[in-house]
Amino acid sequence: MDIRAAIYCRISQDRGGAGTGVARQEDDCRALCARKGWDVITVYTDNDVSAYSGAPRRAWQELLTDISHGTVNAVVCWHVDRLTRSPRELEDVIDLADRNGLELATVTGEVDLSTPTGRMVARMLGAAARHEAEHKAERQQRQRRQAAEAGRIAGGGRRPFGYEDDRVTVRPSEAEIVREGARRVLAAESLASICRDWQARGIVTAAGIPWKPTGLRRMLASARISGRREHTPRGSWERTRPLLGEIVADAVWPGIISDEDSDRLRALLSDPERRRKVEGDERRSYLLSGILRCGKPRADGKPCGTGMVGRPRSGVPRYVCPNTPGADSCGGTAANAARTDEHVRDMLLAALESETLMERLREPDDTGSELYEEIRVDEEELEELASDFGHRKITRKEWMTAREPIEVRLERNRAKLANVSGSGILLDFIGSFEDMAARWERMNHSQRRAIVTAAVRSIVVAPADPRRRWDPDRFIFDWIA
Ligand SMILES: [Zn+2]
Known part of the structure; x- marks a missing residue:
């Protein structure tokens, strides 16, 4: 039988040593054909940098067509893993070999697709290549991590906001x-x-x-x-x-x-x-909802304590203890929203005007850096533990056990650190009464609420005295600072 051989070469990434370069693949294949006395009809080359990306291989498709038309009756490649990328592709080749009597030769060893043993060898070689590709994915992950640990830029995607296209220069x-x-x-x-x-x-x-x-x-x-x-x-x-x-x-x-x-x-x-x-x-459009608490005594003499919510009556915005059926709230307290907001603002500005408060607010900054330091230490400890586990100095169980208390502490300290920023808000806000009043006017709802929640834990609202229309004494402030 006269053999019309096709050489198939594939360029793929990340394989060092022999067989990497396509010229080397072709040379070796031609030498093999010469030894076997096969005529080389054509050379197919696919540029396929990612072996398992699933991208179509044009030359591969042409090769399959030529085999099925009988133009080609032998395929020569460097290794089975150059020829097929998946077990399914290999089965396609085996089918073609069955139907058309295809010969297959590889530089790295004989693979005879016409015998069961030859096919088994081909399948094993394919499986090994698959395994290799999966390792490659793992290796790439490791490389990503190494790049990260070296502090290098991460490629891909759009430039990050704040930086130029080089991802390094600040804009x-x-x-x-x-x-x-x-x-x-x-x-x-x-x-x-x-x-x-x-x-x-x-x-x-x-x-x-x-x-x-x-x-x-x-x-x-x-x-x-x-x-x-x-x-x-x-x-x-x-x-x-x-x-x-x-x-x-x-x-x-x-x-x-x-x-x-x-x-x-x-x-x-x-x-x-x-x-x-x-x-x-x-x-919410109500500044103090949830901050105001209903102060109406219950049967046992203790205040209701429910967070008051905004609810207009006849178009007039009010804060009320919600009267929800089945809920724990009493529904017994209400206050005009506009006057309450004004009163709370005035109380707040008056309270914040004091020098001593400002002094006190400055203190938590130390707490902040202490917390920050504690968090740092804990994070380092977690890293060390992970590394110990990585180097098999400790077992997984020991690792898990040691992690737990640190993680609990970390969680708590991170939450605390988040709270410390509250005093920072107030420090930025504090000034003379007039300054603060002017700032307050320019603030939006969310900024004002930030100020209130940084200064007071809650404001208890006693039920209205029916003899007085507006009674500022109903409001009892629970100051934070
Ligand atoms: Zn109530």
Whole structure:
């Protein structure tokens, strides 16, 4: 039988040594054909850098067509793993061999597809190649981690906001916006409120579209803007990324905000409690809902204590103890919303005007850096434990057991750190009564609420005295500072 051989070469990434270069593959295959006395009809070459990407291989398709037409009756390749990328493709070749009496030769060894043993060998070689490709995916993950640990830039996607296309150079105009966003979130303003303001000012993302709370949250929670490299180990099948990755190194690019601010932002933005308190407030138009507590005594003499909500009557906004059937609230207290808001503002400004309060507010900053330090130490300890486990110095069980108390403490300290920023809000706000009154006027709902919640735990509202129309003495403040 006269043999019309086709040489098939495939370029693929990440295989060192012999067989990598396509010229080498072709030379070796031609030499083999010469030894066997086969005529080389044609050479097919596919450029296929990712072996299991599933991208179509044009030359491969042509080869299959030529085999089925009988133009080609032998295939020569360097190794079986050059020929097929998956068991299914190999079965296609075996089918063709069955129907058309195809000969197969590889430089690295004889594979006879016409005998059961030859096919078994081919299948095993294919399986080994598959195994190799899977290892490759693992190796790439390791390389991603190494790149992260070296603080190098992560490629792909759009440039990060605040940086130029090289991902390293800071773009000053956007950096200013990043700092503004960080400041406002740390002052407990809601993401939605910031986005609305930025939309009004025409500030857009790196993609040129208006900012949305989810995108803003991600940007401000990323360690990138503090010049630190974050890494999230994940499989290629995972499409969503958790908000916080692991900070593995100082990055090669400069930070826009400080490490400490970044840590506070990350603690705040990942805190579900904040979401409820700050973002949830967006939907409320009543400044003090939830902060005011119903003070009407129950049968046992203790106050009702239910958080009052905004509910207008005859179009007049009021705060009321909700009268919900089946609920624990008494429904016995109500207060005019506009007058209450005004009264609370005046009390607040009067309280914040004092020098001693300002002194006291300055103190928690130390607590802040102490917490920050404790968090650092705990994070390092977790890393060490992970490394000990990685190096088999401890068992998985020991690792898990040792982790638990540290993680509990970390959780608690991160929540505390998020709270410390409350005093920062007040420090930024405090001034003379007139200054504060002017600032208050310029503030939106969410900013005002941040001030109130930073200063008072709650305000208990006693039931109205029917003889007095407006009674400021009904309000009892539980000050934080
Ligand atoms: Zn009540």
